[in-house]
Amino acid sequence: MIEITNLDKYYGSHHVLKGINLSIQKGEVVVIIGPSGSGKSTLLRCMNYLEPIQSGQIMIENEPIGMIEHNGKQREMPQKNLNKMREKVGMVFQNFNLFPHLSVRDNITLSPLTLGKMNKNTANKTAYSLLAKVGLADRATAFPDQLSGGQKQRVAIARALAMKPHVMLFDEPTSALDPELIGEVLDAMKELAKEGMTMIVVTHEMGFAKEMADRVVVMDQGQIIEAGTPGVIFTNPAQERTKVFLHKVLTHS
Amino acid sequence: MALDFGILWQDGNLPLLLQGLWVTIRMTFLALILSCFIGLVIGLGSMSKVKWISGISATYLAWFRGTPLLVQLMLLYYGLAISLHIDFSASVAGVLGLGMYSGAYVSEIVRGAIQSIDRGQMEAGRSLGLSHWQTMFKVILPQAIRRMLPPLANEFIALTKNSSLLSVITVAELMRAANTIVADNYKYFEIYLTIAIFYFVVNFVISTLIKILERKLNVEGVRS
Ligand SMILES: Nc1ncnc2c1ncn2[C@@H]1O[C@H](COP(=O)(O)OP(=O)(O)OP(=O)(O)O)[C@@H](O)[C@H]1O
Ligand SMILES: [Mg+2]
Numbered sequence: 295m296i297e298i299t300n301l302d303k304y305y306g307s308h309h310v311l312k313g314i315n316l317s318i319q320k321g322e323v324v325v326i327i328g329p330s331g332s333g334k335s336t337l338l339r340c341m342n343y344l345e346p347i348q349s350g351q352i353m354i355e356n357e358p359i360g361m362i363e364h365n366g367k368q369r370e371m372p373q374k375n376l377n378k379m380r381e382k383v384g385m386v387f388q389n390f391n392l393f394p395h396l397s398v399r400d401n402i403t404l405s406p407l408t409l410g411k412m413n414k415n416t417a418n419k420t421a422y423s424l425l426a427k428v429g430l431a432d433r434a435t436a437f438p439d440q441l442s443g444g445q446k447q448r449v450a451i452a453r454a455l456a457m458k459p460h461v462m463l464f465d466e467p468t469s470a471l472d473p474e475l476i477g478e479v480l481d482a483m484k485e486l487a488k489e490g491m492t493m494i495v496v497t498h499e500m501g502f503a504k505e506m507a508d509r510v511v512v513m514d515q516g517q518i519i520e521a522g523t524p525g526v527i528f529t530n531p532a533q534e535r536t537k538v539f540l541h542k543v544l545t546h547s
Numbered sequence: 548m549a550l551d552f553g554i555l556w557q558d559g560n561l562p563l564l565l566q567g568l569w570v571t572i573r574m575t576f577l578a579l580i581l582s583c584f585i586g587l588v589i590g591l592g593s594m595s596k597v598k599w600i601s602g603i604s605a606t607y608l609a610w611f612r613g614t615p616l617l618v619q620l621m622l623l624y625y626g627l628a629i630s631l632h633i634d635f636s637a638s639v640a641g642v643l644g645l646g647m648y649s650g651a652y653v654s655e656i657v658r659g660a661i662q663s664i665d666r667g668q669m670e671a672g673r674s675l676g677l678s679h680w681q682t683m684f685k686v687i688l689p690q691a692i693r694r695m696l697p698p699l700a701n702e703f704i705a706l707t708k709n710s711s712l713l714s715v716i717t718v719a720e721l722m723r724a725a726n727t728i729v730a731d732n733y734k735y736f737e738i739y740l741t742i743a744i745f746y747f748v749v750n751f752v753i754s755t756l757i758k759i760l761e762r763k764l765n766v767e768g769v770r771s
Pocket of ligand 2: 335
C-alpha cells in the first residue's frame with residue numbers, strides 16, 4: 295500500500311535520506327528504529343509530504359504523493375491533490391500538536407467539518423465514539439491544556455482517526471511522556487494495530503516493537519541498513535551497527 | 548496665572564469640542580478597521596512564498612513606516628488633488644492616510660504573532676488534509692489574534708493620537724476644533740488641556756476594551 299523507491303532528501307547540501315526503498319503492505323505494522331539523526335522522522339514526514347523530496351517516488355495505494363510526472367519532468371502536485379492524498383495518511387506527532395484553542399471534541403471534528411466530510415451531527419458522534427475508543431469519553435469538552443500528556447496523545451490519535459486514514463504514521467508518540475503515561479498510549483496503538491490499521495511507528499519502545507511489529511526497519515545515517523521480523527532483528531541482526539544500537543537502547547531502558 | 552475653564556461654556560465652545568471629539572472617534576474607528584484589514588493582508592503577504600506578493604508587502608511596509616505620517620497626509624490630500632486631480636474629501640483622505648500608515652505597523656504585529664505560533668500547528672492541520680489557508684484561518688489565526696491584542700492596543704492608541712494630525716488637512720476633528728477656538732480667545736492652556744483629557748479618555752476606553760477582550764478570549768479556552 296506504500297511504495298517508496300529511490301527516495302533522496304536533502305536539507306540544503308545535507309544528504310539526509312539516501313536512496314530509501316521500502317514497501318509496506320496493507321495491515322502491516324512497521325516499526326522504524328535507529329540512532330538519533332539517522333533520518334527516521336524525516337522519512338516519516340516525507341510519507342505525507344510535510345517535507346519535500348528531491349528525487350525518488352512515494353506511492354500510496356498506487357498514487358504518487360507530493361511529486362508527479364508532468365511532461366516527463368518531476369514536479370510538485372497541485373495543493374488540492376496533495377491535501378486529498380494527506381487525508382489518507384494520519385499522523386501523530388511527538389509533541390501532540392493539539393489545537394489549544396479548541397476543545398477536545400472540536401480538535402477531532404475540525405478537519406472533517408471544514409472539509410465537508412461529515413455533517414455536524416455525524417462528526418460529533420464520530421468524535422465521541424473515537425474518544426470512547428481511546429478511553430477518554432468523559433473529556434470531550436475539556437481543553438488540551440487540561441489533559442495529561444498521555445491523554446493529549448490519545449486525543450491526537452483520535453483526531454487523526456477521524457479522517458478515516460488508510461495508514462497511520464507515529465513519530466515517537468511516547469517520547470514526550472512521563473514513563474507512567476507511556477502505557478496508555480501504547481495500549482491505544484495496540485488496539486489500533488489489532489483492528490488491522492496499517493501503521494508505521496518510529497519509537498524507542500522496544501517492547502512495543504517486539505510485541506506488535508510485523509517488521510522492524512533499522513536506519514542509520516540516512517539509509518535503511520536492515521529490516522526483518524522483530525525476532526530476527528532483536529536476537530540475530532545481520533549488521534554490526536544494529537547490534538551496537540540495540541545494545542545502547544536496551545541497556546538504557 | 549488665572550485659569551478660566553468657564554470659557555468652555557461660552558461661545559458654544561464645548562459643543563464645538565464635543566463635535567470635534569466625535570469626528571476624531573469616527574475617523575479613528577474607520578481608520579482602525581482599515582488598518583486591521585491592510586495589516587492582515589500585508590502581514591500575510593509578507594510571509595508569502597510568492598516573490599512578487601512578499602515584494603509588494605515589503606515595499607508597502609518600508610514606505611509607510613519610513614516616511615512621516617504628516618507628509619503622507621499632505622501627499623494624499625493636496626498632492627494627489629493638485630497634480631493628479633485625484634480629489635478626496637478631507638475625511639476620506641484622513642481615514643485612508645491614517646489607515647494605510649497604521650496598517651504598516653499592524654502588518655508587523657500580525658506577522659509576529661503568526662510566526663510565534665508553533666510550526667507544529669500548521670503541520671498538524673496539513674497532516675489532517677486541511678489546506679494552508681484553512682489551517683491559517685481555523686488554527687493559526689485564532690491563536691495568533693490573542694497574541695496580537697496587547698501590541699494592537701498600543702497601535703490603536705498611537706492611531707488615536709496621530710489623528711490629531713488630520714487637523715492640517717482641514718478635517719474638523721478635535722485638534723482643529725481646539726485650534727479654531729484658541730485663535731479667537733487665546734485660552735491655550737484651558738482648551739488644550741481639555742482636549743488632552745478627551746484624548747486620554749478615548750485611549751483609556753480603548754485599552755480597557757482590549758483588556759476585557761483579552762480576558763474574555765482567555766476564559767474561552769486558551770492558556771497557551
Ligand atoms: N528542518 C531541518 N533542517 C535542517 N536539517 C534537518 C532538519 N530536520 C532534520 N534535519 C537533519 O536531518 C537529519 C535527520 O534528522 P531526523 O530528525 O530525521 O532524525 P531522527 O532519526 O528522527 O532523529 P531523532 O531520533 O533524534 O528524532 C539530522 O542530521 C538532522 O540534523
Ligand atoms: Mg525524530
